[in-house]
Amino acid sequence: MPAPIRLRELIRTIRTARTQAEEREMIQKECAAIRSSFREEDNTYRCRNVAKLLYMHMLGYPAHFGQLECLKLIASQKFTDKRIGYLGAMLLLDERQDVHLLMTNCIKNDLNHSTQYVQGLALCTLGCMGSSEMCRDLAGEVEKLLKTSNSYLRKKAALCAVHVIRKVPELMEMFLPATKNLLSEKNHGVLHTSVVLLTEMCERSPDMLSHFRKNEKLVPQLVRILKNLIMSGYSPEHDVSGISDPFLQVRILRLLRILGKSDDDSSEAMNDILAQVATNTETSKNVGNAILYETVLTIMDIKSESGLRVLAINILGRFLLNNDKNIRYVALTSLLKTVQTDHNAVQRHRSTIVDCLKDLDVSIKRRAMELSFALVNGNNIRGMMKELLYFLDSCDPEFKADCASGVFLAAEKYAPSKRWHIDTIMRVLTTAGSYVRDDSVPNLIQLITNSVEMHAYTVQRLYKALLDDISQQPLVQVASWCIGEYGDLLVSGQCEEEEPIQVTEDEVLDVLEGLLVSNLSTPVTRGYSLTAIMKLSTRFSGVNRIKKVVSIYGSSIDVELQQRAVEYNALFKKYDHMRPALLERMPIMEKTATNGPTEIVQTNGETEPSVVEPKHLPPVTQPANQANDLLDLLGGNDVVPVIQTTMPTKPASAGGELLDLLGDLSLSGGPATAPASSVPTSQPSFLLDGLSSQPLFNDIAAAAIPPMTAYNKNGLKIDFTFERANPNPNVAVITIHASNSTEADMTEFVFQAAVPKTFQLQLLSPSSNVVPALNQGTVTQVIRVLNPQKLRMRIKLTYTLKGSPVQDLAEVNNFPAQSWQ
Amino acid sequence: MQFMLLFSRQGKLRLQKWYVPLSDKEKKKITRELVQTVLARKPKMCSFLEWRDMKIVYKRYASLYFCCAIENQDNELITLEIIHRYVELLDKYFGSVCELDIIFNFEKAYFILDEFLLGGEAQETSKKNVLKAIEQADLLQENIDFQMRLFAAPS
Numbered sequence: 001m002p003a004p005i006r007l008r009e010l011i012r013t014i015r016t017a018r019t020q021a022e023e024r025e026m027i028q029k030e031c032a033a034i035r036s037s038f039r040e041e042d043n044t045y046r047c048r049n050v051a052k053l054l055y056m057h058m059l060g061y062p063a064h065f066g067q068l069e070c071l072k073l074i075a076s077q078k079f080t081d082k083r084i085g086y087l088g089a090m091l092l093l094d095e096r097q098d099v100h101l102l103m104t105n106c107i108k109n110d111l112n113h114s115t116q117y118v119q120g121l122a123l124c125t126l127g128c129m130g131s132s133e134m135c136r137d138l139a140g141e142v143e144k145l146l147k148t149s150n151s152y153l154r155k156k157a158a159l160c161a162v163h164v165i166r167k168v169p170e171l172m173e174m175f176l177p178a179t180k181n182l183l184s185e186k187n188h189g190v191l192h193t194s195v196v197l198l199t200e201m202c203e204r205s206p207d208m209l210s211h212f213r214k215n216e217k218l219v220p221q222l223v224r225i226l227k228n229l230i231m232s233g234y235s236p237e238h239d240v241s242g243i244s245d246p247f248l249q250v251r252i253l254r255l256l257r258i259l260g261k262s263d264d265d266s267s268e269a270m271n272d273i274l275a276q277v278a279t280n281t282e283t284s285k286n287v288g289n290a291i292l293y294e295t296v297l298t299i300m301d302i303k304s305e306s307g308l309r310v311l312a313i314n315i316l317g318r319f320l321l322n323n324d325k326n327i328r329y330v331a332l333t334s335l336l337k338t339v340q341t342d343h344n345a346v347q348r349h350r351s352t353i354v355d356c357l358k359d360l361d362v363s364i365k366r367r368a369m370e371l372s373f374a375l376v377n378g379n380n381i382r383g384m385m386k387e388l389l390y391f392l393d394s395c396d397p398e399f400k401a402d403c404a405s406g407v408f409l410a411a412e413k414y415a416p417s418k419r420w421h422i423d424t425i426m427r428v429l430t431t432a433g434s435y436v437r438d439d440s441v442p443n444l445i446q447l448i449t450n451s452v453e454m455h456a457y458t459v460q461r462l463y464k465a466l467l468d469d470i471s472q473q474p475l476v477q478v479a480s481w482c483i484g485e486y487g488d489l490l491v492s493g494q495c496e497e498e499e500p501i502q503v504t505e506d507e508v509l510d511v512l513e514g515l516l517v518s519n520l521s522t523p524v525t526r527g528y529s530l531t532a533i534m535k536l537s538t539r540f541s542g543v544n545r546i547k548k549v550v551s552i553y554g555s556s557i558d559v560e561l562q563q564r565a566v567e568y569n570a571l572f573k574k575y576d577h578m579r580p581a582l583l584e585r586m587p588i589m590e591k592t593a594t595n596g597p598t599e600i601v602q603t604n605g606e607t608e609p610s611v612v613e614p615k616h617l618p619p620v621t622q623p624a625n626q627a628n629d630l631l632d633l634l635g636g637n638d639v640v641p642v643i644q645t646t647m648p649t650k651p652a653s654a655g656g657e658l659l660d661l662l663g664d665l666s667l668s669g670g671p672a673t674a675p676a677s678s679v680p681t682s683q684p685s686f687l688l689d690g691l692s693s694q695p696l697f698n699d700i701a702a703a704a705i706p707p708m709t710a711y712n713k714n715g716l717k718i719d720f721t722f723e724r725a726n727p728n729p730n731v732a733v734i735t736i737h738a739s740n741s742t743e744a745d746m747t748e749f750v751f752q753a754a755v756p757k758t759f760q761l762q763l764l765s766p767s768s769n770v771v772p773a774l775n776q777g778t779v780t781q782v783i784r785v786l787n788p789q790k791l792r793m794r795i796k797l798t799y800t801l802k803g804s805p806v807q808d809l810a811e812v813n814n815f816p817a818q819s820w821q
Numbered sequence: 822m823q824f825m826l827l828f829s830r831q832g833k834l835r836l837q838k839w840y841v842p843l844s845d846k847e848k849k850k851i852t853r854e855l856v857q858t859v860l861a862r863k864p865k866m867c868s869f870l871e872w873r874d875m876k877i878v879y880k881r882y883a884s885l886y887f888c889c890a891i892e893n894q895d896n897e898l899i900t901l902e903i904i905h906r907y908v909e910l911l912d913k914y915f916g917s918v919c920e921l922d923i924i925f926n927f928e929k930a931y932f933i934l935d936e937f938l939l940g941g942e943a944q945e946t947s948k949k950n951v952l953k954a955i956e957q958a959d960l961l962q963e964n965i966d967f968q969m970r971l972f973a974a975p976s
Contacts, residue, residue, distance in 0.1 A: 007928075008925055011924065011925055012925075015924075051928055054927075054928070055927065058834055058835075058836075058837065058927065059834075060834075060849070079958075079961045079962050080962045083928075083932065083958070083962065084928065087928060087931055087932070087935075091837075094839075094842050094843075095842045096842060096844060115961070117954075117957065117958045117961055120936075120954075120958075123939070124935050124939055127939045127940040128840060128935075128939065128940055129839075129840075129842065131842075152954065155944050155945065156939055156944055159939040159940045159942055159944055160939070160940070162940060162942065163940045188945075188946050188947060189944060189945040189946060189947065189950060192943060192944070192945075192946050193939075193942070193943075193944055196942050237947045237948075237949050237950075238946055238947055240902065240906075245946050246899065246902060247899065247902070247903070247943050247946045248946055250896055250899045254894075254896070286898055286901055286902065287902055289898055290896060290898035290899040290901070290902060293896060293898050294896050294899070297896075325865070325866070325867035325868075326867045326868050326869060326897070326898065326901070327898075328867070329867045329869055329897075330869075330897060330898060360863075360865060360866070361865070361866045361867045362866070362870075363866075363867055363869060363870050363871065364867060
């Protein structure tokens with residue numbers, strides 16, 4: 001059998017292959033030759049064959065049949081064989097392979113070999129990829145070598161020990177004695193690897209950490225070594241661009257960081273050396289900056305004095321101005337870590353950070369963006385937002401979602417005025433509209449709803465945006481919702497903030513219908529626009545067009561759309577009387593999230609009139625403690641506090657709640673007009689019930705129960721009238737009529753009621769909270785009581801008469817017998 | 822350090838050193854994707870990137886990319902120095918090293934790397950000492966080979 005070709009020969013041959021197929025053919029041929037050579041157990045050429053196999057493995061071809069051969073090479077006595085054998089083991093025999101453990105014995109023998117280079121090979125292999133079992137078996141050998149005086153072996157043993165500890169943490173204790181005088185070595189290799197070993201031990205075990213701090217006095221030793229490195233003259237062996245052994249310096253600084261963290265004494269002991277390194281290190285080359293970087297990280301992490309911290313931040317500030325991109329990147333990363341704790345110091349570098357937003361490098365831009373958001377506060381919001389919005393315009397798509405979310409968050413926290421807030425949102429929606437997160441649409445709708453005085457402005461701007469571009473779904477959704485709600489303001493040209501545009505009802509409907517048919521609109525968006533069109537039926541005069549549109553979609557393929565259209569159709573046909581009430585303006589929604597601009601007005605020289613007091617809100621948001629007053633007075637546990645209908649919580653989707661309304665309607669209810677309230681609020685889900693209990697409703701049963709006067713004092717008279725709720729006969733519906741015979745109006749009138757525990761009570765919103773003077777009108781409010789037995793009730797009345805508040809409590813016992821039978 | 826890869830501008834792998842246990846399939850996947858990502862970087866971009874959950878440090882020397890994946894607490898700037906040190910060692914050993922040297926003598930490139938780094942950390946910070954150790958080991962190899970040629974029985 002001719003000698004197998006040499007490695008270099010093979011490499012040369014393979015490189016001449018012009019196609020992948022040709023290469024594959026050569027490789028297969030050679031593999032076959034190698035296989036048969038292996039079968040012949042040829043010792044002479046095994047090494048050469050395995051080397052060739054390793055080359056082919058690097059090209060991506062399978063080489064597992066060489067695994068056992070590597071083992072044989074390792075067991076050989078020839079150094080060449082061992083060298084290639086161990087290399088092969090490291091490439092082919094990682095711990096996942098079955099035959100991995102077969103190496104253990106060979107490695108053990110070689111760890112005790114007479115030639116240090118063989119020992120080195122074994123240590124290297126063990127330290128790079130030894131499995132946990134292997135580490136367990138051989139830890140003792142490693143520990144022995146850690147104590148040898150041969151620095152060549154000692155340094156390798158130290159790193160091998162690091163690997164053993166990572167694989168089998170319980171073995172850490174075993175290496176402790178050997179670490180005793182590691183740091184008194186002169187050899188830099190040993191010093192460096194010892195510091196790595198000590199770092200690993202301190203990081204893993206708090207006990208070790210305190211042991212090294214207190215008992216071994218590690219900090220002074222490290223400080224001494226570091227000092228020598230800095231102060232000593234030129235040492236050609238370890239010099240890198242004028243700095244003595246930067247690798248060792250960096251590792252020592254890192255270990256100091258761990259030792260100094262949360263420990264005052266250690267931190268104090270290293271203060272001086274840190275200051276020295278920070279001020280004396282050359283910054284012209286990367287090496288020096290690497291050391292400074294590590295120093296800054298250490299200063300920020302330990303309990304350093306403030307002067308040192310300022311020094312560190314200033315170093316980072318200088319880094320930011322460095323021409324080298326890598327340095328700038330590293331500075332931004334570090335500043336991000338420290339921005340929470342040293343906020344003011346970092347603020348000083350804000351303009352440089354903002355400039356980094358314009359950098360070409362993606363990593364730098366991302367860091368700069370994160371840092372910019374961290375630095376936004378009430379004082380710099382306008383300037384910062386300008387920069388960030390500009391960034392949003394021009395950044396890569398991968399950033400847009402995060403940036404948009406960040407902008408919304410910052411705007412919510414620090415917006416100087418509502419107009420600014422809405423303008424900012426508009427800007428984000430129009431520039432990055434397709435990237436904003438899904439939950440921002442309801443958030444924005446809530447924000448817009450609550451900015452009552454900005455409605456006209458907002459709807460106008462959104463309308464104009466829609467004219468330009470209907471592709472960005474979140475923008476389109478918010479816009480169609482607003483047009484649905486405030487379309488009347490749009491058409492009537494009421495905008496105060498900017499020049500009102502002239503737009504007709506038909507134009508608006510054109511736009512909304514356009515959304516419905518456009519291919520760009522998602523099903524969700526179509527839902528929004530259909531609902532908006534429907535809402536406009538109560539705000540616009542041209543209802544027929546809307547009716548037509550709605551009926552067309554009653555046969556839409558999209559089930560969601562079809563359902564909406566069918567229900568809206570039903571509204572037109574059978575429930576037309578309810579339509580205005582159902583499609584009324586949305587009330588102000590309770591905010592569940594962070595305080596918005598309605599609550600906190602950030603300083604910027606601009607004050608805002610505080611949010612329009614929701615005077616028209618029914619007094620349903622009474623805090624619970626008022627009800628508890630009633631509880632106390634009724635004397636006892638047999639009273640249930642008032643169950644008042646609360647404001648509707650934030651809807652999950654703006655279009656959805658209308659469907660909820662419809663869902664709750666009991667379609668068997670008779671006709672009734674809309675509640676005679678002048679209040680622009682609506683009570684979803686009880687509307688129909690409330691309606692059915694209106695006195696205008698002709699219910700035979702109602703006539704049977706006589707009304708009664710519940711309260712009559714100081715000019716305020718409250719009458720109760722009764723109906724049985726239809727269809728639930730267990731519910732008594734009481735309507736209170738409050739009238740005022742005094743000369744002045746009673747304003748801020750609030751009626752509250754409490755009943756014993758066996759009953760359940762529900763209070764709907766009153767028609768108004770002003771009881772006009774001289775019996776010119778009444779305030780009505782509906783109470784529903786479940787399972788009325790012998791009903792008794794405590795009522796509490798509060799109102800303001802001629803500027804002074806009045807409060808009164810009374811008990812109502814004179815319910816007519818028929819009201820609960 | 823988790824791994825180091827050397828690859829050409831066409832994406833051909835010239836050296837791979839893994840310090841974490843991964844299956845062959847995973848290694849291939851990581852290699853392929855990372856090589857693609859790094860090759861797509863423009864020349865003016867910085868040497869660091871976040872990729873998956875690792876920090877990647879890379880530098881191009883002539884036609885070869887040297888690419889390392891380091892842990893989160895590792896210092897990126899000193900990693901650049903480590904890469905540079907390795908290149909210097911190769912350069913001293915081969916005498917003005919070029920990609921072809923590494924292709925034809927890949928096993929030597931590994932030997933040098935294994936004298937410089939162990940388990941992902943630097944074991945020797947003196948250039949001289951690393952080169953001396955390699956020299957001695959090479960001599961050892963030659964001597965034995967020489968002896969073999971002298972005393973081997975004709976086959």
